[in-house]
Amino acid sequence: MARGRLRIHLGAAPGVGKTYAMLQEGQRLRGQGADVVIGLVEPHGRRLTAALAEGLETVPRHTLVHRGTAFTEMDLDAVLARRPQVALVDELAHTNVPGSRNTKRWQDVDALLDAGIDVVTTLNIQHLESLNDVVRQITGVTQHETLPDEVARRADQIELVDLLPETLRRRLVHGDVYPQDRVEGALTHYFRLGNLTALRELALLWLADRVEEGLQRYRAEHGITAPWETRERIMVGLTGGPEGETLIRRAARITTRTPGSELLALHVVPGNGLAQPNRLGVLARQRALVESLGGSYHQTVGEDVPEALLRFAEDENVTQIVLGASRRGRFSLLLRAGVGQRTIHRSGPIDVHIVTHEQAAKGPSLRLPQPARGTGPARLWSALAGAAGLLPLLTLVLIALRDRMGLPGALVIYMLAVVLTALVGGVLPALVTAVAAGLLADYYFTQPLRSLDVVHTIDVVALAVFLAAAWLVGTASGAAARRTGQARRATSEARVLSRLAAAMMRGQDLPALLEQVRENFSLTSVSLLERGPGPVREPEHAPEPEHAREPRWYVVASTGERPPERPHQGDVEVPIGDHLTLAAYGHGLSGDDQRILSACATQIGIAHTHGALTRHAAETDTLAAAERTRASLLLTASHDLRAPLRSAEDALVRLRDLRPTGPSREASRLLAAARSAVRRAAQLVTDLDDLSRLHAGALDLYLRPVDLDEALTAALDDLGTSGRTIALHLPEQLPYVIADAALLTRVLTALGADALRHSTPDTPPALTAEARPERLTVRITDGTTSEPNGSRADTLPLRLSRDLTEAMGGTLDHTTGPRAFAVTLTFPTHRPGR
Template sequence: MARGRLRIHLGAAPGVGKTYAMLQEGQRLRSLGTEVVIGLVEPHGRRPTAALAEGLETIPRHTLVHRGVSFTEMDLDAVLARRPQVALVDELAHTNVPGSRNAKRWQDVEELLEAGIDVVTTLNVQHLESLNDVVRQITGVTQHETLPDEVARRADQIELVDLLPETLRRRLVHGDVYPPDRIEAALTHYFRVGNLTALRELALLWLADRVEEGLQRYRAEHGITAPWETRERILVGLTGGPEGETLIRRAARITACTPGSELLALHVVPGDGLARGDPAALSGQRSLVESMGGSYHQMTGEDIPEALLQFAEAENITQVVLGASRRGRFSLLLHAGVGQRTIHDSGPIDVHIVTHEAAAGASAPRLPRPGHGGTGPVRYWSALVGAALLLPLMTLVLTGLRTGVGLSGALVLYLLAVVLAGLVGGRLPALLTAVAAGLLTDYYFTPPLHSFKVERGVDVVGLVVFLAAAWLVGSAAGTAARHTYQAVRATSEARALSRMAAAMMRGEPLPTLLEQVRENFSLTAVSLLERGTDHGPEPRWYVVASTGVRPPERPYDADVEAPIDDRLTLAARGRGLSGDDRRILTACAAQIGVAHTQGGLARRGAGTDLDEQGRPRAAALYLRPVDLDEALTAALDDLGPGGHSISLRLPERLPDVIADAALLARVLATLVADALRHSPPDAPPTLTAEALPDRLTVRIAGDTTGGAVDGERESPSLRLARDLTEAMGGTVEHTSGGGAASVTITLPTVAQHPDPEG
């Protein structure tokens, strides 16, 4: 007998419509002539769900008594005896009443499948065993009814029943999920937006993994090795060198720009098992990868490019990120580097070669990095080029005057060139010039001429003394030049920091301070970012203030980042910065963090920020499309249990308004609190909304006599709400009469402002 097929309707939370979807599938199969029975359905008092079950044959439940209380469960024997083609069985993770044949409902379903009966069932993602701990961390609720993941993974079909968190909360508010006495507790606890968003992401990721398993199995069965770009998988190759963090951050930015993509990191250990990279650096890079939501891998391979591409093919990698070679150009001519060989053999896999400060570095002989002596790259190369031009010219002049200038005279003049090179470029140009001058003196002015042999011992002593003296004098000149360069730089740094401090003392706003940073470091854009307080799978970042073109909205979008504390960070786009520039940027970021903190404390101490007339104003507005339901939910949550006594009368669909989400929630909370405070307990205020062609109105009505208006004078709460709303481009109107009053908020909608951030 063939085993039955299992179909699961998977949801992220109660109320998304899993049972409804299961009954719809049952009705569809019934209309096709399939024998369908209801083994067990839990409508939870939802009339639309119960109505959808009409017309389907239902197997009566059987009753069990446990501790003197009667319970009903699915009658497994009756379903087996009926032997339908399809059985609908709700809540797969349910625990049966003690005394049942099986402890779990999924075990009942297994018996039905073994009997050749197809089963359509439902499951919430929080009941999966592997996610139990994660769900408890997110929601604070321990799920006691769990299901082994393997049971769900064996299903022939899994269909996700998805619903936006805001839509689910709206269903909850309208009483479509729980009875009225449970709505308030559900909204403020399990059904918070952050919880629902995290659970939804868990469901999507779990299902994506199962789909990926099926895809990999299909590829293996059909011998397919070429990558299929069903979703982007970005692999970053790590050597354990100093460039690792740069590569990881670059790969993370590529991943962030591609929704649904995955970040992986790989370190290939040579075949002898001896790691070539720095273990401490690899450990830090592994932590960085994992903090960005990626996964770290390590494998052994004799040939690094071959091992890298084998891993890429096995994991269906679509893009590889590698660092530019740290070997010199001459060495690369003799033997191709990892990057070149990977590109040659990569086939359809894209390979990104990322430059970094360690490129063409320590593993091959090379000239030190420009500016090594502390004088800067321009002066460094100027000294070398000047010496290369001056020494041949001096040699030409001195050889023409050979009868009048002896060896000692040539050495003194060459010493002058060494001193000039040291003053301009520092120690290393001075040393190179001294060596070149010594060789020229030996070849042109020491017998035998035009030979590097030295016949007389006194000439040998003279050349050695010259080299020593040239090195000492050049080093002293280079040290003086370096100190001068460092003094100039220190002056510039002090000037930049003092400008920042002066601007802070003048009380300049954050955008002005950020503009100073942008100008000082020649950056394209700068943002001050603040991490959200929600505890979702990924941190949410908010732009506190910004300046420049396309300022970054997340740290991963930036080319340069200067963390301030665990909550604030300064992110910038533009050129790469040197170590000294990064140090000064960090100092400026710390000052900006202090300015932001002090400004927040001042605003909290004063109740709000005041303009020149002493009226409240909203600083650092972030206008964007905002869902009214989302803002209203946040406002009611801020008011606590009392906030849910207001009567809501909202249409099913409302357009988004253009507003600052935090300020809009504050306005709504202020006005609702004022209405509740002045309304009788038996007549709570009502909140209604209406969508007009280019705007949206929200009206809060009730008995607020004396609350919103006291004679001819506005109350502080209404005045605050009015000023904040006007700052967002809206209006607030108050009407009263006959013992009742209402406040109407009007805000522009997306239709009126199609690009609020443009």
């Protein structure tokens, strides 16, 4: 039975219309003749959603009792017994009531898919397990119902149900998402404009990665290795030579002229892993230049440079390659084509740009041939040296026994030398030894002696058979030795990785892990380096070209004597992601050793990231606990101070009325000042209380269309006679603003009182209102500033006004001039009758 197909309607937040889109899809499939049933739909009291479900068959839910309360869940057995073609199941990440057949609803959906039933479902981006901590940082809410990413990635189709954050907030205000009693809290907390924008970006980025994965999977399933130009990816090949900077800038210009393209730089380390030390610093500067131009730097190990370049290009779907003209001379190029020409011949549909530079054709005219693959230089020269010593010794012994053994016996003994040479050095030394042994046998053991001439045909045949047999035996012996070495290396690599993984599972710290790596590869010292945010500044008297700036590096952990403090200082450098690098002092590593070191470095990078996340979570919990404690103390203090302040004001009133003839003029002035101070202290306590309740989410908001004229009138009445001195500049008609009427009045009163307190009688405050498209701005300006710049913005009235304004969906900004301080309020507008 074929497995059913899964389609997910993905949304950035509740209320974007996922359930509505799912029901629309169900109605469309039903109209095409498909057998569609509703397994479970949660309309959440939304009238339009419930109406769209009409006409679709609904499988009755089954009831479960948990802790004395009855709950309803999807009846999985009933849906399986009904066996429709398509089942609509809402809220994929939902946790079932205890006692259900499965713990999670996605497990119920899996059972339907296994039964061959197609499922259409819904999911919010915040329920994905990999994004749970990111969503908590954005919204401050921990999602307890999560879904493994793998479940969502297995879906056959994922459709994003997108809605602008402003549109979603308007739906909330109109009561299309939540009941009216929940709208105010939702707008000021989870559904803040910044939260919705961040969640929408998360959904788009996650879905973009899913599209990229689908493209790569399709290419792999259909055996497509040629790049598809879905977007341009320009790769520049770096050798570590001085021409690299020219190539990087040329590739960057190509990238700039192609919008949406990506720049990559690749350095191919020789297969023996022996990078030239004088090139490490050059590569470090070139890497910094690539990253400063917005590109990414990569490194790989390969015997054949063109093959390594094209393999990386195919893996990364590169569309263009930029290479430098060869630095080799003409005679050397006649013997073997350069890297650029060989890359062009194998590149297929990938464009290859050959860029000229000052270093072109300035290299050595002739190079010694490289040793055969699979054999290091030490083994090759050791095998040749051993053959050079062994063949003369065998020849002396065979000459002494020539009368007893003859040519056949000598060839058998020489064959033993060929086999030994092949086991040590591989095929190339074996062939050299075979030719040398054949010449020695011809010279000393065939007629005429001490001559390379051969008289008897049988001797010619024997020598020819010997050379052929020696070639075959040498090839087989070299291959067997190579396979044996590879098996031993694989065993060693597995042992190294397993030891490191076991150490990570035991929770060892980073220095202990680095020490294990140092011992495994016999290195002198090892450092884990993390790149900082800024470049290292050169001395002022020294020139500072752009490519000479290096990023700042910090030592995260190290082991050994005098560990490197920067990547290019070490003999070995292994990048880990964009900000981490493993650097080490010690002997040069082979290509295989560098590859296994890269795997170890990746594990160490994972351990470092996991530790950082753990520490961050602990610090966040500590800060959250401290914030809760502070808020609790503020609430307690405000409640405790209210009664004493009220008693102090009552005492001042009684003191004023104590004398029958009334207090003197000076006493009246002092009593009035005391009462004003007590009232201000009481207002500060109230402001602290409201600020704490606002941050704790306990302040009730009722957002509705509010007439600004009414709010201004109430604010001026609260300010008393002093409020009449404020100059008003208002247009004849003002649109309604979306706000809480009481809180808006309070904000205007607080800002007006603050402006009056900092103004002089000659320069009274001014209030100006201006209607703009979809918003209204109110500007309150006072005539002078009596405090240093920036200090007024940190006062309690302005902080409370800003937080209250943002809670209502508006903004509050301030500007400070030479002799003026202005506060600007912005609110969304709502015209009556719209």
